[in-house]
Amino acid sequence: MRRVAVIGIGITKFGEHWEKGFRDLVIEAGKNALEDANVQGEEIDALFVGAMSPGLMVGQEHAAALVADYIGLNPIPATRVEGACASGGLAFRNAYMAVASGMHDIVVAGGAEKMTDLDTAQISTVLGGAGDEEWELFQGATFPAIYALMAKRHMHEYHTREEDMALVSVKNHKHASMNDYAQFQKEITVEEVLESKTVSSPLKLLDCSPITDGAAVVVLAELEKAKKYTDTLIEVIGSGQASGQIALHDRQSITQIDATRVAAEKALKQAKVTHKDIDLVEVHDCFTIAEILALEDLGFFKKGEAVKAIRENQTYYDGSLPVNTSGGLKGCGHPVGATGIKQIVEVAIQLRNQAGKRQVKNAEIGMTHNVGGSGATAVVHILKRIK
Amino acid sequence: MKKNLALVWRRIPQRYRLIGSLCESCNEKFFPKRHFCPKCRRKGKIKDFQFSGKGSVYSYTKVSVAPEGYESMAPYYLAIVKLDEGPLLLAQIVDCEDDEIHIGAKVRKAFRIMNKDGKEGVINYGFKFIIDN
Ligand SMILES: [Zn+2]
Numbered sequence: 381m382r383r384v385a386v387i388g389i390g391i392t393k394f395g396e397h398w399e400k401g402f403r404d405l406v407i408e409a410g411k412n413a414l415e416d417a418n419v420q421g422e423e424i425d426a427l428f429v430g431a432m433s434p435g436l437m438v439g440q441e442h443a444a445a446l447v448a449d450y451i452g453l454n455p456i457p458a459t460r461v462e463g464a465c466a467s468g469g470l471a472f473r474n475a476y477m478a479v480a481s482g483m484h485d486i487v488v489a490g491g492a493e494k495m496t497d498l499d500t501a502q503i504s505t506v507l508g509g510a511g512d513e514e515w516e517l518f519q520g521a522t523f524p525a526i527y528a529l530m531a532k533r534h535m536h537e538y539h540t541r542e543e544d545m546a547l548v549s550v551k552n553h554k555h556a557s558m559n560d561y562a563q564f565q566k567e568i569t570v571e572e573v574l575e576s577k578t579v580s581s582p583l584k585l586l587d588c589s590p591i592t593d594g595a596a597v598v599v600l601a602e603l604e605k606a607k608k609y610t611d612t613l614i615e616v617i618g619s620g621q622a623s624g625q626i627a628l629h630d631r632q633s634i635t636q637i638d639a640t641r642v643a644a645e646k647a648l649k650q651a652k653v654t655h656k657d658i659d660l661v662e663v664h665d666c667f668t669i670a671e672i673l674a675l676e677d678l679g680f681f682k683k684g685e686a687v688k689a690i691r692e693n694q695t696y697y698d699g700s701l702p703v704n705t706s707g708g709l710k711g712c713g714h715p716v717g718a719t720g721i722k723q724i725v726e727v728a729i730q731l732r733n734q735a736g737k738r739q740v741k742n743a744e745i746g747m748t749h750n751v752g753g754s755g756a757t758a759v760v761h762i763l764k765r766i767k
Numbered sequence: 768m769k770k771n772l773a774l775v776w777r778r779i780p781q782r783y784r785l786i787g788s789l790c791e792s793c794n795e796k797f798f799p800k801r802h803f804c805p806k807c808r809r810k811g812k813i814k815d816f817q818f819s820g821k822g823s824v825y826s827y828t829k830v831s832v833a834p835e836g837y838e839s840m841a842p843y844y845l846a847i848v849k850l851d852e853g854p855l856l857l858a859q860i861v862d863c864e865d866d867e868i869h870i871g872a873k874v875r876k877a878f879r880i881m882n883k884d885g886k887e888g889v890i891n892y893g894f895k896f897i898i899d900n
Contacts, residue, residue, distance in 0.1 A: 505835045514778060515799050518881060518893065519857050520830065520837045525845050528828035529857075533847075536826070536870050580845075581829040629847050629855040634826060 381480040385606040386614040386763065388417020388599035389725045394713035395563045397593040402438050402494040403450050405595035409718075410451035410490060413597035418609055421451075424599075425484035427458040430471030430491035431717035436506045438494050447490060464510035465666060467491060468596070468720025469621075469750030469759035475600050476616050476761075485602045491721035492595035503591055507716070510753035512627035524588055524667065526628050526754045528580040531669035534635045535582065538684030542582050545668035546573035547690050549586050549710055552665060555697060556707025558738040563592055563713030587668040592713030596721035598728070614728045617745075618651030618762035620644060626756045637755035640677035644749070647760040648679075655680055658762070659743040660702040660730055662723035664751040665709050674749055675703065678760070697738045705730060705738045723748035724761065731765040775891050782893040785876055787854065789816035798854045820876030821899065822850040827860065827868055836882040844868055848896055859895040867898050875899040 390412025392405050400408075406429075414421070429444040440446065448458035463470040468491030475489035495503055507523045508516070516526065534540045550570055556562035573586040606613055622642035625631050631638070648654065655678075663678070665671035675686040680701060689695060695703040706712045706726035709719060727746035729735050748761045778799075780786050787798035791812040795804060798818060804811025825847040833841035844860040846868070860868055861879065874896040881893040 500832070501835045501838065504832065508834055516857050517834065518775075518891075520833065520840065520843060520845055520859055520881075521857060522830060522832065522834050524832070525828050525830050528830075529826045529845070529847055532828060532870075533826035577831070578829070579832045581831070583828075627857070629857045634847065634855075 382482055383603035384476055384479045384600055384616045385603050386598050386616065386724065386728050387601045387606045387609045388413045388419065389728050390414070390416055390598070391561050391596040391722060391725050392594050393561050394592050394594035394715060394722070396496045398496070400593065402434055402440055402443070402492060403446060405494060405593060406447045406490060406492045406597070407450050409492070409595035409597040410447065410488070413488065413599050414451070417599040419486060419599060421453055424453055424456060424486050424488055426456055426475070426478055427453055427488045427490070428471040428474045429458065429460050430462070430467030430469070430720055431460060431493060432462060432464050432467050433506050433509070434494065437503070438497055453488070463757040464752035465664070465714070465716050466720060466750045466752030466757040466759050467717040468722070469748065469761070470720070470757070472598065472720060472724055472761065473619050473621055473759055476619055479600050479602055485605050487600050488597060489600060489721060490595065490597035491718040493715040493717040494593050495591045495715060496593050500591070515627050522580060524583050525580040527667040527669055528583045529628060530634050530673065530754070531582055531667070534669060534672070537635055540672065540684070540687050542574060543570060544687040544690060545587055545672065546570045548665060548668040548671045549573045551696055552704050552708040552711035555705050555738055556711025558736070559707050559712060562707040562711055563590060564707065564711050583667055583669070589666045589709035589714035592715040594713060594715035594718045594722070596718045596725050598721055598724050612732050613766045614731050615764050615766050616761060617653070617764045618647035618760070620646030620650070621757070621759045622646070624756050624758070626753065628754045635673070636683065637673055637677050637751065637758060639755050639758035640674060640749065640751065640760070641679070643758040643760040644678045647747070647762050651762040653745060653762065657745050658747050659745050660705060660727065660740045661747040661749065662704055662706060662726050663708070663749045664719070665704060666714060666751070668710065670751070671703065671708065678747070678749055697740055702740045705735065705740060720748070720750035720759065723750060724763070727763050731763060772889065775889070783878065785818040785820050785894060787816050787818055788813050796852050796854055798850065798856050818850055818852055822848045822874055822896070824860070824868060824870055824872045824874060825849040825855055826870060836884065846874070846896065848874055861895045861897060863898050873899040
């Protein structure tokens, strides 16, 4: 396999963009990424786009062809990749594999979602489709309800408290307040989280990632070729993906996501690094409990012990293990298909030492963790700055 | 969104009578039905299995924000139920007071209306669970 580096990143502000549609968002992020990489359109070999459901959200399928057309990349091959909330991470992995394999030299990976054109009940139904339609949704399940069931059981088995989950939200909002492209720019308190409206007990509104419009795009290149475009090379040193049961009730345990564990093991093995080498991690906190599960399942903590680090503020940008410096899905926003690419963008910003107020000191290696549904898909990447 | 009748109809035996599967090779039971045993794969011998409909609450949540078609029922309890025969399934717990539901509470299957597909659509039935005192 050939070595691969990220040479360009582009992102839109995450939030409610009444004035922008799906294609407007991708064009903006795409333009930013191509300019950042300083590549010309004709140098690009292929495009992968992660999007969960533009068909149900805005009535537009065939999203990759649309994106190639509108960011001026025709006639290169353009492929849409779907893995629910992990669509972006999968698009990135496919782009990585295309370059690593030698099939292509320069490939663009993007992710986008336009969510705010639907009302809350409609978007709730669409997102629910990431689970098991016949045996979860039909029973009246929502996406928050599925994670609430995991949270309740985690509280039962490991004495995790609602206050612990609230701390995740408070930290991610703090990080978001230092990130210009984040949806939320305001800090919040534990009391505000605990007093926010219950969505599906024990999860409250401020435990849940929001509905967001946004897009993110990155450019990957074979390492030798990459040197032509940039001095700060961000190499992809590990990539892992795994699948698990689509329905939560089919798992051996509902307090851990096995796909995350397997994907992380694979990525770490390929990268030849250990947890101690990771300077920051962007995890998939679609709900506050999900960040706790992620830190355990990725192997940073034993089961039930992540909350200790959270209570000690170790997961802040200046702590011993900075988690979700972008603000995560909770604070930065969660335009489903864009999230996996946004995680790569944030790690690249940190490794390039361009994160301003939220900069992690001496960041050299970063990890991303993107999950589809309640854990039926997980994808983990490890990136390293090389000189 | 209106659903094709067959989409619901084809799951009636499982939904009305709680028929799942048993793998005779490893004795593992499944609900919903499986056509392959994930453990034995091609060596598995799958046949229909009738569950008793008795079990206990493994985890639960009170859903306040419901999806389309379920709004009129909210708030409602949704639980992962551990069937006495082993498998877990997802179901609503109904006719239950806040102080009756807890992890470990005994429950049994009941036959109920699940949703109405809009004003003119069909009424879909299936299983919910009730507290089994
Ligand atoms: Zn078997």
